[in-house]
Amino acid sequence: MGFLFPSSVFPGVAPSKKESMSSTTTEPQSDTITPTSPHAHALMPWIAAAFALVYLAWGCTFYGIRVAIETIPVFLMAGTRFFIAGAILMVGLRFFQPKGFHWGTRREWRxxxxxxxxxxxIGNGGMTLSERTLPxxxxxxxTAGTPLWxxxxxxxRPGGRRPTGTVAVGLLLGFGGILILCQPEHAVTTVASPQLWGYLVLIGANICWGAGAIYSRHTHVEGSPLLxxxxxxxxxxxxxxxxxxGTGExxxxxxxxVSLRSALGFAYLLVFGSLLGYTAYVWLMKVSTPARVxxxxxxxxxxxxxxxxxxxGEVLTLKIALSAVIIVIAVVIVIRR
Structure with missing residues:
Protein backbone atom coordinates (compact mmCIF):
# COMPACT_ATOMS: atom_id res chain seq x y z
CA MET A 1 0.00 0.00 0.00
CA GLY A 2 1.45 3.33 0.94
CA PHE A 3 4.18 1.45 2.70
CA LEU A 4 4.04 -1.62 0.55
CA PHE A 5 5.51 -4.59 2.35
CA PRO A 6 7.35 -7.17 0.27
CA SER A 7 4.74 -9.87 0.50
CA SER A 8 7.19 -12.75 0.44
CA VAL A 9 8.85 -11.59 3.65
CA PHE A 10 5.95 -10.00 5.54
CA PRO A 11 6.26 -10.89 9.24
CA GLY A 12 2.59 -10.61 10.10
CA VAL A 13 1.59 -14.13 9.04
CA ALA A 14 3.64 -17.12 10.04
CA PRO A 15 4.66 -19.53 7.28
CA SER A 16 2.90 -22.84 7.01
CA LYS A 17 4.38 -26.06 8.36
CA LYS A 18 5.41 -27.06 4.84
CA GLU A 19 7.18 -23.75 4.30
CA SER A 20 8.88 -23.98 7.69
CA MET A 21 10.14 -27.49 6.96
CA SER A 22 11.46 -26.49 3.56
CA SER A 23 13.23 -23.47 4.98
CA THR A 24 14.98 -25.50 7.64
CA THR A 25 16.35 -27.94 5.09
CA THR A 26 17.67 -25.25 2.79
CA GLU A 27 21.43 -24.82 2.90
CA PRO A 28 22.19 -21.46 4.56
CA GLN A 29 23.78 -18.82 2.38
CA SER A 30 27.23 -17.68 3.34
CA ASP A 31 26.30 -14.00 3.41
CA THR A 32 23.40 -14.43 5.82
CA ILE A 33 23.86 -12.61 9.14
CA THR A 34 21.71 -13.61 12.09
CA PRO A 35 20.84 -11.13 14.85
CA THR A 36 22.99 -13.14 17.29
CA SER A 37 26.06 -13.52 15.04
CA PRO A 38 29.39 -11.85 15.97
CA HIS A 39 28.93 -9.39 13.10
CA ALA A 40 25.52 -8.21 14.33
CA HIS A 41 26.97 -5.77 16.89
CA ALA A 42 29.10 -4.07 14.25
CA LEU A 43 26.00 -3.68 12.09
CA MET A 44 23.90 -2.00 14.79
CA PRO A 45 24.42 1.58 13.51
CA TRP A 46 23.44 0.44 10.00
CA ILE A 47 20.44 -1.47 11.34
CA ALA A 48 19.29 1.60 13.28
CA ALA A 49 19.71 3.75 10.17
CA ALA A 50 17.74 1.24 8.07
CA PHE A 51 14.88 1.23 10.59
CA ALA A 52 14.84 5.03 10.61
CA LEU A 53 14.79 5.03 6.81
CA VAL A 54 11.88 2.59 6.59
CA TYR A 55 9.90 4.33 9.35
CA LEU A 56 10.29 7.79 7.82
CA ALA A 57 10.25 6.84 4.13
CA TRP A 58 7.11 4.72 4.33
CA GLY A 59 5.53 6.91 7.01
CA CYS A 60 5.69 9.89 4.64
CA THR A 61 4.52 7.90 1.61
CA PHE A 62 0.81 8.58 2.15
CA TYR A 63 1.35 12.33 2.15
CA GLY A 64 3.62 11.93 -0.87
CA ILE A 65 0.78 10.20 -2.73
CA ARG A 66 -1.65 12.96 -1.82
CA VAL A 67 0.77 15.57 -3.17
CA ALA A 68 1.64 13.62 -6.33
CA ILE A 69 -1.97 13.12 -7.45
CA GLU A 70 -2.78 16.82 -7.14
CA THR A 71 -1.76 17.34 -10.79
CA ILE A 72 -0.85 13.82 -12.00
CA PRO A 73 -3.63 11.31 -12.82
CA VAL A 74 -3.94 8.54 -10.24
CA PHE A 75 -3.32 5.42 -12.33
CA LEU A 76 -0.67 6.96 -14.58
CA MET A 77 1.23 8.20 -11.54
CA ALA A 78 1.11 4.88 -9.70
CA GLY A 79 1.79 2.81 -12.82
CA THR A 80 4.79 4.86 -13.89
CA ARG A 81 6.17 4.86 -10.35
CA PHE A 82 6.05 1.09 -9.96
CA PHE A 83 7.22 0.24 -13.47
CA ILE A 84 10.29 2.48 -13.20
CA ALA A 85 11.04 1.19 -9.69
CA GLY A 86 10.68 -2.42 -10.83
CA ALA A 87 12.95 -1.86 -13.83
CA ILE A 88 15.64 -0.19 -11.70
CA LEU A 89 15.45 -2.99 -9.12
CA MET A 90 15.69 -5.69 -11.79
CA VAL A 91 18.67 -4.07 -13.52
CA GLY A 92 20.36 -3.37 -10.18
CA LEU A 93 19.99 -6.99 -9.09
CA ARG A 94 21.32 -8.16 -12.46
CA PHE A 95 24.55 -6.19 -12.10
CA PHE A 96 25.10 -6.04 -8.32
CA GLN A 97 23.80 -9.49 -7.29
CA PRO A 98 24.49 -11.62 -10.38
CA LYS A 99 24.97 -14.80 -8.31
CA GLY A 100 21.33 -15.10 -7.28
CA PHE A 101 19.81 -13.37 -10.31
CA HIS A 102 17.60 -14.94 -12.95
CA TRP A 103 15.04 -13.31 -15.21
CA GLY A 104 12.34 -15.73 -14.08
CA THR A 105 10.33 -18.63 -15.42
CA ARG A 106 6.91 -18.44 -17.05
CA ARG A 107 5.40 -19.60 -13.75
CA GLU A 108 7.20 -16.87 -11.80
CA TRP A 109 6.02 -14.17 -14.19
CA ARG A 110 2.47 -15.58 -14.01
CA ILE A 122 -6.07 -3.07 -6.79
CA GLY A 123 -4.27 -2.66 -3.47
CA ASN A 124 -2.04 0.33 -4.09
CA GLY A 125 -4.06 1.68 -7.00
CA GLY A 126 -7.24 1.63 -4.92
CA MET A 127 -5.50 3.25 -1.98
CA THR A 128 -4.07 5.97 -4.22
CA LEU A 129 -7.52 6.59 -5.72
CA SER A 130 -9.06 6.85 -2.24
CA GLU A 131 -6.73 9.72 -1.34
CA ARG A 132 -8.59 11.93 -3.79
CA THR A 133 -11.35 12.13 -1.16
CA LEU A 134 -9.71 10.95 2.09
CA PRO A 135 -6.97 12.64 4.16
CA THR A 143 -4.30 0.61 5.62
CA ALA A 144 -2.53 -0.22 8.89
CA GLY A 145 -5.25 -2.83 9.42
CA THR A 146 -4.05 -4.85 6.41
CA PRO A 147 -2.35 -7.49 8.63
CA LEU A 148 -5.80 -8.17 10.10
CA TRP A 149 -7.11 -9.12 6.65
CA ARG A 157 -7.89 -20.53 2.87
CA PRO A 158 -7.91 -24.34 2.39
CA GLY A 159 -5.82 -25.88 5.15
CA GLY A 160 -5.54 -22.52 6.88
CA ARG A 161 -4.77 -21.94 10.55
CA ARG A 162 -7.52 -20.98 12.95
CA PRO A 163 -6.56 -17.85 14.92
CA THR A 164 -6.04 -18.19 18.65
CA GLY A 165 -8.35 -16.50 21.12
CA THR A 166 -5.89 -13.64 21.57
CA VAL A 167 -5.62 -13.09 17.83
CA ALA A 168 -9.43 -13.21 17.50
CA VAL A 169 -9.65 -10.42 20.07
CA GLY A 170 -7.08 -8.47 18.06
CA LEU A 171 -9.10 -8.94 14.87
CA LEU A 172 -12.34 -7.76 16.49
CA LEU A 173 -10.54 -4.82 18.09
CA GLY A 174 -8.89 -3.80 14.83
CA PHE A 175 -12.01 -4.02 12.70
CA GLY A 176 -13.87 -2.11 15.42
CA GLY A 177 -11.26 0.66 15.24
CA ILE A 178 -11.62 0.84 11.45
CA LEU A 179 -15.42 1.00 11.81
CA ILE A 180 -15.12 3.91 14.26
CA LEU A 181 -12.76 5.70 11.89
CA CYS A 182 -15.18 5.31 8.98
CA GLN A 183 -18.11 6.84 10.84
CA PRO A 184 -19.27 9.98 8.98
CA GLU A 185 -18.51 13.35 10.53
CA HIS A 186 -22.02 14.54 9.73
CA ALA A 187 -25.30 12.95 10.72
CA VAL A 188 -26.47 12.53 7.14
CA THR A 189 -24.23 10.84 4.55
CA THR A 190 -25.68 9.79 1.20
CA VAL A 191 -24.48 6.93 -0.97
CA ALA A 192 -23.20 9.59 -3.37
CA SER A 193 -20.81 10.98 -0.76
CA PRO A 194 -17.24 11.03 -2.19
CA GLN A 195 -15.82 10.32 1.27
CA LEU A 196 -18.03 7.24 1.70
CA TRP A 197 -16.85 5.88 -1.65
CA GLY A 198 -13.29 6.66 -0.64
CA TYR A 199 -13.69 4.48 2.46
CA LEU A 200 -15.24 1.65 0.44
CA VAL A 201 -12.54 1.75 -2.24
CA LEU A 202 -9.78 1.77 0.39
CA ILE A 203 -11.23 -1.12 2.40
CA GLY A 204 -11.70 -3.10 -0.81
CA ALA A 205 -8.08 -2.36 -1.73
CA ASN A 206 -6.92 -3.59 1.68
CA ILE A 207 -8.93 -6.80 1.32
CA CYS A 208 -7.32 -7.51 -2.05
CA TRP A 209 -3.89 -6.71 -0.62
CA GLY A 210 -4.46 -9.22 2.17
CA ALA A 211 -5.58 -11.90 -0.29
CA GLY A 212 -2.65 -11.21 -2.59
CA ALA A 213 -0.13 -11.32 0.25
CA ILE A 214 -1.39 -14.72 1.40
CA TYR A 215 -1.38 -16.01 -2.18
CA SER A 216 2.21 -14.84 -2.64
CA ARG A 217 3.37 -16.86 0.37
CA HIS A 218 2.56 -20.03 -1.56
CA THR A 219 4.33 -19.06 -4.79
CA HIS A 220 7.75 -20.30 -5.86
CA VAL A 221 10.54 -17.90 -4.85
CA GLU A 222 14.11 -18.42 -6.04
CA GLY A 223 17.11 -16.14 -5.60
CA SER A 224 17.02 -12.72 -3.95
CA PRO A 225 13.75 -11.84 -2.16
CA LEU A 226 13.82 -8.59 -4.13
CA LEU A 227 13.42 -10.47 -7.44
CA GLY A 246 -8.24 2.72 -20.62
CA THR A 247 -9.92 5.27 -18.34
CA GLY A 248 -8.81 8.20 -20.49
CA GLU A 249 -6.17 9.55 -18.11
CA VAL A 258 2.27 18.99 -13.56
CA SER A 259 3.27 21.22 -10.66
CA LEU A 260 6.74 21.17 -9.10
CA ARG A 261 5.09 20.03 -5.87
CA SER A 262 3.54 16.97 -7.55
CA ALA A 263 6.77 16.19 -9.42
CA LEU A 264 8.69 16.21 -6.14
CA GLY A 265 6.03 14.00 -4.57
CA PHE A 266 6.38 11.51 -7.43
CA ALA A 267 10.17 11.54 -7.14
CA TYR A 268 9.90 10.91 -3.40
CA LEU A 269 7.59 7.94 -3.92
CA LEU A 270 9.90 6.45 -6.54
CA VAL A 271 13.21 6.90 -4.70
CA PHE A 272 12.29 6.63 -1.03
CA GLY A 273 8.94 4.84 -1.06
CA SER A 274 9.83 2.14 -3.59
CA LEU A 275 13.59 1.78 -4.10
CA LEU A 276 15.29 2.68 -0.81
CA GLY A 277 12.36 1.64 1.39
CA TYR A 278 12.04 -1.82 -0.14
CA THR A 279 15.77 -2.47 -0.18
CA ALA A 280 16.17 -1.45 3.46
CA TYR A 281 13.14 -3.51 4.51
CA VAL A 282 14.34 -6.70 2.83
CA TRP A 283 17.83 -6.20 4.29
CA LEU A 284 16.33 -5.77 7.77
CA MET A 285 14.45 -9.04 7.35
CA LYS A 286 17.85 -10.63 6.79
CA VAL A 287 19.78 -9.09 9.70
CA SER A 288 17.06 -8.43 12.31
CA THR A 289 14.17 -10.37 13.82
CA PRO A 290 10.63 -10.56 12.34
CA ALA A 291 9.20 -9.11 15.57
CA ARG A 292 11.37 -6.01 15.29
CA VAL A 293 10.75 -5.58 11.58
CA GLY A 313 -2.96 20.74 7.50
CA GLU A 314 -5.11 17.65 8.07
CA VAL A 315 -7.42 17.79 11.07
CA LEU A 316 -6.72 15.60 14.11
CA THR A 317 -9.91 14.78 16.00
CA LEU A 318 -10.65 12.69 19.07
CA LYS A 319 -12.23 10.06 16.80
CA ILE A 320 -9.05 9.77 14.73
CA ALA A 321 -6.86 9.57 17.84
CA LEU A 322 -9.09 6.90 19.43
CA SER A 323 -9.20 4.87 16.21
CA ALA A 324 -5.42 5.13 15.86
CA VAL A 325 -4.85 3.75 19.35
CA ILE A 326 -7.32 0.88 18.82
CA ILE A 327 -5.97 -0.12 15.39
CA VAL A 328 -2.33 0.03 16.46
CA ILE A 329 -2.99 -2.08 19.58
CA ALA A 330 -4.89 -4.61 17.46
CA VAL A 331 -2.06 -4.88 14.93
CA VAL A 332 0.48 -5.32 17.75
CA ILE A 333 -1.63 -8.17 19.17
CA VAL A 334 -1.98 -9.89 15.80
CA ILE A 335 1.64 -9.53 14.65
CA ARG A 336 3.19 -10.49 18.00
CA ARG A 337 0.93 -13.47 18.56
Whole structure:
Protein backbone atom coordinates (compact mmCIF):
# COMPACT_ATOMS: atom_id res chain seq x y z
CA MET A 1 0.00 0.00 0.00
CA GLY A 2 1.45 3.33 0.94
CA PHE A 3 4.18 1.45 2.70
CA LEU A 4 4.04 -1.62 0.55
CA PHE A 5 5.51 -4.59 2.35
CA PRO A 6 7.35 -7.17 0.27
CA SER A 7 4.74 -9.87 0.50
CA SER A 8 7.19 -12.75 0.44
CA VAL A 9 8.85 -11.59 3.65
CA PHE A 10 5.95 -10.00 5.54
CA PRO A 11 6.26 -10.89 9.24
CA GLY A 12 2.59 -10.61 10.10
CA VAL A 13 1.59 -14.13 9.04
CA ALA A 14 3.64 -17.12 10.04
CA PRO A 15 4.66 -19.53 7.28
CA SER A 16 2.90 -22.84 7.01
CA LYS A 17 4.38 -26.06 8.36
CA LYS A 18 5.41 -27.06 4.84
CA GLU A 19 7.18 -23.75 4.30
CA SER A 20 8.88 -23.98 7.69
CA MET A 21 10.14 -27.49 6.96
CA SER A 22 11.46 -26.49 3.56
CA SER A 23 13.23 -23.47 4.98
CA THR A 24 14.98 -25.50 7.64
CA THR A 25 16.35 -27.94 5.09
CA THR A 26 17.67 -25.25 2.79
CA GLU A 27 21.43 -24.82 2.90
CA PRO A 28 22.19 -21.46 4.56
CA GLN A 29 23.78 -18.82 2.38
CA SER A 30 27.23 -17.68 3.34
CA ASP A 31 26.30 -14.00 3.41
CA THR A 32 23.40 -14.43 5.82
CA ILE A 33 23.86 -12.61 9.14
CA THR A 34 21.71 -13.61 12.09
CA PRO A 35 20.84 -11.13 14.85
CA THR A 36 22.99 -13.14 17.29
CA SER A 37 26.06 -13.52 15.04
CA PRO A 38 29.39 -11.85 15.97
CA HIS A 39 28.93 -9.39 13.10
CA ALA A 40 25.52 -8.21 14.33
CA HIS A 41 26.97 -5.77 16.89
CA ALA A 42 29.10 -4.07 14.25
CA LEU A 43 26.00 -3.68 12.09
CA MET A 44 23.90 -2.00 14.79
CA PRO A 45 24.42 1.58 13.51
CA TRP A 46 23.44 0.44 10.00
CA ILE A 47 20.44 -1.47 11.34
CA ALA A 48 19.29 1.60 13.28
CA ALA A 49 19.71 3.75 10.17
CA ALA A 50 17.74 1.24 8.07
CA PHE A 51 14.88 1.23 10.59
CA ALA A 52 14.84 5.03 10.61
CA LEU A 53 14.79 5.03 6.81
CA VAL A 54 11.88 2.59 6.59
CA TYR A 55 9.90 4.33 9.35
CA LEU A 56 10.29 7.79 7.82
CA ALA A 57 10.25 6.84 4.13
CA TRP A 58 7.11 4.72 4.33
CA GLY A 59 5.53 6.91 7.01
CA CYS A 60 5.69 9.89 4.64
CA THR A 61 4.52 7.90 1.61
CA PHE A 62 0.81 8.58 2.15
CA TYR A 63 1.35 12.33 2.15
CA GLY A 64 3.62 11.93 -0.87
CA ILE A 65 0.78 10.20 -2.73
CA ARG A 66 -1.65 12.96 -1.82
CA VAL A 67 0.77 15.57 -3.17
CA ALA A 68 1.64 13.62 -6.33
CA ILE A 69 -1.97 13.12 -7.45
CA GLU A 70 -2.78 16.82 -7.14
CA THR A 71 -1.76 17.34 -10.79
CA ILE A 72 -0.85 13.82 -12.00
CA PRO A 73 -3.63 11.31 -12.82
CA VAL A 74 -3.94 8.54 -10.24
CA PHE A 75 -3.32 5.42 -12.33
CA LEU A 76 -0.67 6.96 -14.58
CA MET A 77 1.23 8.20 -11.54
CA ALA A 78 1.11 4.88 -9.70
CA GLY A 79 1.79 2.81 -12.82
CA THR A 80 4.79 4.86 -13.89
CA ARG A 81 6.17 4.86 -10.35
CA PHE A 82 6.05 1.09 -9.96
CA PHE A 83 7.22 0.24 -13.47
CA ILE A 84 10.29 2.48 -13.20
CA ALA A 85 11.04 1.19 -9.69
CA GLY A 86 10.68 -2.42 -10.83
CA ALA A 87 12.95 -1.86 -13.83
CA ILE A 88 15.64 -0.19 -11.70
CA LEU A 89 15.45 -2.99 -9.12
CA MET A 90 15.69 -5.69 -11.79
CA VAL A 91 18.67 -4.07 -13.52
CA GLY A 92 20.36 -3.37 -10.18
CA LEU A 93 19.99 -6.99 -9.09
CA ARG A 94 21.32 -8.16 -12.46
CA PHE A 95 24.55 -6.19 -12.10
CA PHE A 96 25.10 -6.04 -8.32
CA GLN A 97 23.80 -9.49 -7.29
CA PRO A 98 24.49 -11.62 -10.38
CA LYS A 99 24.97 -14.80 -8.31
CA GLY A 100 21.33 -15.10 -7.28
CA PHE A 101 19.81 -13.37 -10.31
CA HIS A 102 17.60 -14.94 -12.95
CA TRP A 103 15.04 -13.31 -15.21
CA GLY A 104 12.34 -15.73 -14.08
CA THR A 105 10.33 -18.63 -15.42
CA ARG A 106 6.91 -18.44 -17.05
CA ARG A 107 5.40 -19.60 -13.75
CA GLU A 108 7.20 -16.87 -11.80
CA TRP A 109 6.02 -14.17 -14.19
CA ARG A 110 2.47 -15.58 -14.01
CA UNK A 111 2.61 -15.39 -10.21
CA UNK A 112 4.05 -11.88 -10.45
CA UNK A 113 1.10 -10.86 -12.64
CA UNK A 114 -1.46 -12.28 -10.20
CA UNK A 115 0.23 -10.88 -7.09
CA UNK A 116 1.03 -7.57 -8.79
CA UNK A 117 -2.59 -7.31 -9.88
CA UNK A 118 -3.90 -7.84 -6.35
CA UNK A 119 -1.25 -5.92 -4.40
CA UNK A 120 -0.22 -3.12 -6.73
CA UNK A 121 -3.12 -2.59 -9.15
CA ILE A 122 -6.07 -3.07 -6.79
CA GLY A 123 -4.27 -2.66 -3.47
CA ASN A 124 -2.04 0.33 -4.09
CA GLY A 125 -4.06 1.68 -7.00
CA GLY A 126 -7.24 1.63 -4.92
CA MET A 127 -5.50 3.25 -1.98
CA THR A 128 -4.07 5.97 -4.22
CA LEU A 129 -7.52 6.59 -5.72
CA SER A 130 -9.06 6.85 -2.24
CA GLU A 131 -6.73 9.72 -1.34
CA ARG A 132 -8.59 11.93 -3.79
CA THR A 133 -11.35 12.13 -1.16
CA LEU A 134 -9.71 10.95 2.09
CA PRO A 135 -6.97 12.64 4.16
CA UNK A 136 -3.62 10.85 3.96
CA UNK A 137 -3.57 10.17 7.72
CA UNK A 138 -6.94 8.42 7.69
CA UNK A 139 -5.89 6.39 4.63
CA UNK A 140 -2.75 5.33 6.51
CA UNK A 141 -4.69 4.23 9.59
CA UNK A 142 -7.16 2.13 7.61
CA THR A 143 -4.30 0.61 5.62
CA ALA A 144 -2.53 -0.22 8.89
CA GLY A 145 -5.25 -2.83 9.42
CA THR A 146 -4.05 -4.85 6.41
CA PRO A 147 -2.35 -7.49 8.63
CA LEU A 148 -5.80 -8.17 10.10
CA TRP A 149 -7.11 -9.12 6.65
CA UNK A 150 -4.04 -11.27 6.09
CA UNK A 151 -4.69 -13.27 9.25
CA UNK A 152 -8.36 -13.62 8.29
CA UNK A 153 -7.52 -14.92 4.80
CA UNK A 154 -4.85 -17.21 6.21
CA UNK A 155 -7.61 -18.79 8.32
CA UNK A 156 -10.19 -19.02 5.51
CA ARG A 157 -7.89 -20.53 2.87
CA PRO A 158 -7.91 -24.34 2.39
CA GLY A 159 -5.82 -25.88 5.15
CA GLY A 160 -5.54 -22.52 6.88
CA ARG A 161 -4.77 -21.94 10.55
CA ARG A 162 -7.52 -20.98 12.95
CA PRO A 163 -6.56 -17.85 14.92
CA THR A 164 -6.04 -18.19 18.65
CA GLY A 165 -8.35 -16.50 21.12
CA THR A 166 -5.89 -13.64 21.57
CA VAL A 167 -5.62 -13.09 17.83
CA ALA A 168 -9.43 -13.21 17.50
CA VAL A 169 -9.65 -10.42 20.07
CA GLY A 170 -7.08 -8.47 18.06
CA LEU A 171 -9.10 -8.94 14.87
CA LEU A 172 -12.34 -7.76 16.49
CA LEU A 173 -10.54 -4.82 18.09
CA GLY A 174 -8.89 -3.80 14.83
CA PHE A 175 -12.01 -4.02 12.70
CA GLY A 176 -13.87 -2.11 15.42
CA GLY A 177 -11.26 0.66 15.24
CA ILE A 178 -11.62 0.84 11.45
CA LEU A 179 -15.42 1.00 11.81
CA ILE A 180 -15.12 3.91 14.26
CA LEU A 181 -12.76 5.70 11.89
CA CYS A 182 -15.18 5.31 8.98
CA GLN A 183 -18.11 6.84 10.84
CA PRO A 184 -19.27 9.98 8.98
CA GLU A 185 -18.51 13.35 10.53
CA HIS A 186 -22.02 14.54 9.73
CA ALA A 187 -25.30 12.95 10.72
CA VAL A 188 -26.47 12.53 7.14
CA THR A 189 -24.23 10.84 4.55
CA THR A 190 -25.68 9.79 1.20
CA VAL A 191 -24.48 6.93 -0.97
CA ALA A 192 -23.20 9.59 -3.37
CA SER A 193 -20.81 10.98 -0.76
CA PRO A 194 -17.24 11.03 -2.19
CA GLN A 195 -15.82 10.32 1.27
CA LEU A 196 -18.03 7.24 1.70
CA TRP A 197 -16.85 5.88 -1.65
CA GLY A 198 -13.29 6.66 -0.64
CA TYR A 199 -13.69 4.48 2.46
CA LEU A 200 -15.24 1.65 0.44
CA VAL A 201 -12.54 1.75 -2.24
CA LEU A 202 -9.78 1.77 0.39
CA ILE A 203 -11.23 -1.12 2.40
CA GLY A 204 -11.70 -3.10 -0.81
CA ALA A 205 -8.08 -2.36 -1.73
CA ASN A 206 -6.92 -3.59 1.68
CA ILE A 207 -8.93 -6.80 1.32
CA CYS A 208 -7.32 -7.51 -2.05
CA TRP A 209 -3.89 -6.71 -0.62
CA GLY A 210 -4.46 -9.22 2.17
CA ALA A 211 -5.58 -11.90 -0.29
CA GLY A 212 -2.65 -11.21 -2.59
CA ALA A 213 -0.13 -11.32 0.25
CA ILE A 214 -1.39 -14.72 1.40
CA TYR A 215 -1.38 -16.01 -2.18
CA SER A 216 2.21 -14.84 -2.64
CA ARG A 217 3.37 -16.86 0.37
CA HIS A 218 2.56 -20.03 -1.56
CA THR A 219 4.33 -19.06 -4.79
CA HIS A 220 7.75 -20.30 -5.86
CA VAL A 221 10.54 -17.90 -4.85
CA GLU A 222 14.11 -18.42 -6.04
CA GLY A 223 17.11 -16.14 -5.60
CA SER A 224 17.02 -12.72 -3.95
CA PRO A 225 13.75 -11.84 -2.16
CA LEU A 226 13.82 -8.59 -4.13
CA LEU A 227 13.42 -10.47 -7.44
CA UNK A 228 9.70 -11.30 -6.99
CA UNK A 229 9.18 -7.75 -5.70
CA UNK A 230 10.75 -6.34 -8.89
CA UNK A 231 8.60 -8.59 -11.09
CA UNK A 232 5.45 -7.63 -9.19
CA UNK A 233 6.32 -3.94 -9.61
CA UNK A 234 6.92 -4.36 -13.34
CA UNK A 235 3.68 -6.24 -14.00
CA UNK A 236 1.62 -4.16 -11.58
CA UNK A 237 3.02 -0.96 -13.06
CA UNK A 238 2.18 -2.07 -16.60
CA UNK A 239 -1.37 -3.01 -15.61
CA UNK A 240 -1.89 0.29 -13.76
CA UNK A 241 -0.60 2.27 -16.73
CA UNK A 242 -2.93 0.32 -19.03
CA UNK A 243 -5.79 1.13 -16.65
CA UNK A 244 -4.87 4.79 -16.88
CA UNK A 245 -4.95 4.62 -20.67
CA GLY A 246 -8.24 2.72 -20.62
CA THR A 247 -9.92 5.27 -18.34
CA GLY A 248 -8.81 8.20 -20.49
CA GLU A 249 -6.17 9.55 -18.11
CA UNK A 250 -3.45 9.61 -20.76
CA UNK A 251 -5.69 11.55 -23.17
CA UNK A 252 -6.43 14.18 -20.50
CA UNK A 253 -2.89 14.34 -19.14
CA UNK A 254 -0.62 17.27 -19.90
CA UNK A 255 3.00 17.21 -18.76
CA UNK A 256 3.03 20.99 -18.66
CA UNK A 257 0.21 20.97 -16.09
CA VAL A 258 2.27 18.99 -13.56
CA SER A 259 3.27 21.22 -10.66
CA LEU A 260 6.74 21.17 -9.10
CA ARG A 261 5.09 20.03 -5.87
CA SER A 262 3.54 16.97 -7.55
CA ALA A 263 6.77 16.19 -9.42
CA LEU A 264 8.69 16.21 -6.14
CA GLY A 265 6.03 14.00 -4.57
CA PHE A 266 6.38 11.51 -7.43
CA ALA A 267 10.17 11.54 -7.14
CA TYR A 268 9.90 10.91 -3.40
CA LEU A 269 7.59 7.94 -3.92
CA LEU A 270 9.90 6.45 -6.54
CA VAL A 271 13.21 6.90 -4.70
CA PHE A 272 12.29 6.63 -1.03
CA GLY A 273 8.94 4.84 -1.06
CA SER A 274 9.83 2.14 -3.59
CA LEU A 275 13.59 1.78 -4.10
CA LEU A 276 15.29 2.68 -0.81
CA GLY A 277 12.36 1.64 1.39
CA TYR A 278 12.04 -1.82 -0.14
CA THR A 279 15.77 -2.47 -0.18
CA ALA A 280 16.17 -1.45 3.46
CA TYR A 281 13.14 -3.51 4.51
CA VAL A 282 14.34 -6.70 2.83
CA TRP A 283 17.83 -6.20 4.29
CA LEU A 284 16.33 -5.77 7.77
CA MET A 285 14.45 -9.04 7.35
CA LYS A 286 17.85 -10.63 6.79
CA VAL A 287 19.78 -9.09 9.70
CA SER A 288 17.06 -8.43 12.31
CA THR A 289 14.17 -10.37 13.82
CA PRO A 290 10.63 -10.56 12.34
CA ALA A 291 9.20 -9.11 15.57
CA ARG A 292 11.37 -6.01 15.29
CA VAL A 293 10.75 -5.58 11.58
CA UNK A 294 7.04 -6.03 12.30
CA UNK A 295 7.08 -2.72 14.20
CA UNK A 296 6.89 -1.07 10.77
CA UNK A 297 3.21 -2.05 10.68
CA UNK A 298 2.28 0.16 13.61
CA UNK A 299 4.97 2.87 13.65
CA UNK A 300 4.42 4.00 10.05
CA UNK A 301 0.71 4.90 10.35
CA UNK A 302 1.42 7.07 13.38
CA UNK A 303 4.13 8.90 11.44
CA UNK A 304 1.74 9.23 8.49
CA UNK A 305 -0.95 10.84 10.66
CA UNK A 306 1.55 13.30 12.16
CA UNK A 307 3.01 14.18 8.75
CA UNK A 308 -0.46 14.76 7.29
CA UNK A 309 -1.29 17.02 10.23
CA UNK A 310 2.01 18.94 10.28
CA UNK A 311 2.64 19.31 6.54
CA UNK A 312 -0.80 18.92 4.99
CA GLY A 313 -2.96 20.74 7.50
CA GLU A 314 -5.11 17.65 8.07
CA VAL A 315 -7.42 17.79 11.07
CA LEU A 316 -6.72 15.60 14.11
CA THR A 317 -9.91 14.78 16.00
CA LEU A 318 -10.65 12.69 19.07
CA LYS A 319 -12.23 10.06 16.80
CA ILE A 320 -9.05 9.77 14.73
CA ALA A 321 -6.86 9.57 17.84
CA LEU A 322 -9.09 6.90 19.43
CA SER A 323 -9.20 4.87 16.21
CA ALA A 324 -5.42 5.13 15.86
CA VAL A 325 -4.85 3.75 19.35
CA ILE A 326 -7.32 0.88 18.82
CA ILE A 327 -5.97 -0.12 15.39
CA VAL A 328 -2.33 0.03 16.46
CA ILE A 329 -2.99 -2.08 19.58
CA ALA A 330 -4.89 -4.61 17.46
CA VAL A 331 -2.06 -4.88 14.93
CA VAL A 332 0.48 -5.32 17.75
CA ILE A 333 -1.63 -8.17 19.17
CA VAL A 334 -1.98 -9.89 15.80
CA ILE A 335 1.64 -9.53 14.65
CA ARG A 336 3.19 -10.49 18.00
CA ARG A 337 0.93 -13.47 18.56
Missing amino acids: DATVVGGLLIV SGIAALI MVLFDWL PVARQMLMGGLLLFALGV LHRFSLGA GTVSYVNPIIAVLVGWAMG
